[in-house]
């Protein structure tokens with residue numbers, strides 16, 4: 001009797017903790033769509049932009065680049081603990097970027113778009129049992145013209 005009461009008490013606390021985790025996850029929800037940023041071309045022909053990664057957003061989250069020209073994205077994380085990443089792939093396989101960005105780190109992702117179109121990028125990190133960062137709004141669009 002005593003043992004089972006303790007068991008249910010612990011079960012109740014775990015349940016409460018899970019609910020609190022989910023609530024915190026949802027409170028920090030989503031990035032607003034930012035206006036499209038046309039990425040400028042440097043004299044060396046490289047299209048360079050800086051993207052800030054936070055929990056749970058990319059800023060800017062809509063980049064416009066020219067097809068066939070190299071792109072260099074400086075990915076800067078401003079989080080203290082939470083790791084993020086930057087994933088972009090299209091079904092045809094013309095674009096594949098998978099870049100981890102540790103908390104507080106800056107890394108550079110380089111690629112050359114070979115096909116015009118709209119390519120979503122996103123963070124697929126997740127702290128189980130919470131939704132993925134993408135589900136919480138951490139995504140954006142690369143527009144190749």
Ligand SMILES: [Cu+2]
Pocket residue numbers: 056083084085123124125133134138
């Ligand atoms: Cu993330």
